[in-house]
Amino acid sequence: MSRTLAQLDKTDRRILNKLQRDGRISNVDLSRYANLSPTPCLERVKRLEADGFIDRYVALLDPSKLEKKLCAYIEVSLNSTSTEALKNFDQHMRGMPEVQECQMVAGNFDYLIKIRVVDMQDYQRFLGEQLATTPGIAQTHTYVVINEVKSVTTVAII
DSSP: OOOOOOGHHHHHHHHHHHHHHTTTTTTHHHHTTSSOOHHHHHHHHHHHHHHTTOOOOOOOTTTTTTOOOOOEEEEEEEEEEOHHHHHHHHHHHHOOOEEEEEEEOOSSSSEEEEEEEEHHHHHHHIIIITTSSTTTEEEEEEESSSSOOOOOOOOOOO
């Protein structure tokens, strides 16, 4: 049976906090950080993985080094919010490599998507050739990021 957040002790939370900041930390270094010996530390990590607290390990890449310097958020309103229309839109978003995030939201529009592209010309291509050709879109509004003030991948664990 999977544990809940409330069932995690201080050591499990410490391990999770460290791993989400440094997924490449060695088990020996993690065990020192958590004040455990290596074997019990590894057992805890495996249990946290099995319980679903650790989804996967990734490398975070620098978008500017990959020539994807332009980040934009796009509000999307659909013509219909029927189950079929939502599923179709979701499927289209999953197939677009420029889309980094796609969230269905409550409010004045239906989705908020985050994209990364090379520049404004690439954004125009994405908008005209991909997003605008997605069935069911009624309207979009784009907000181009001028300065990234804060961007983290960590989840606060209390």
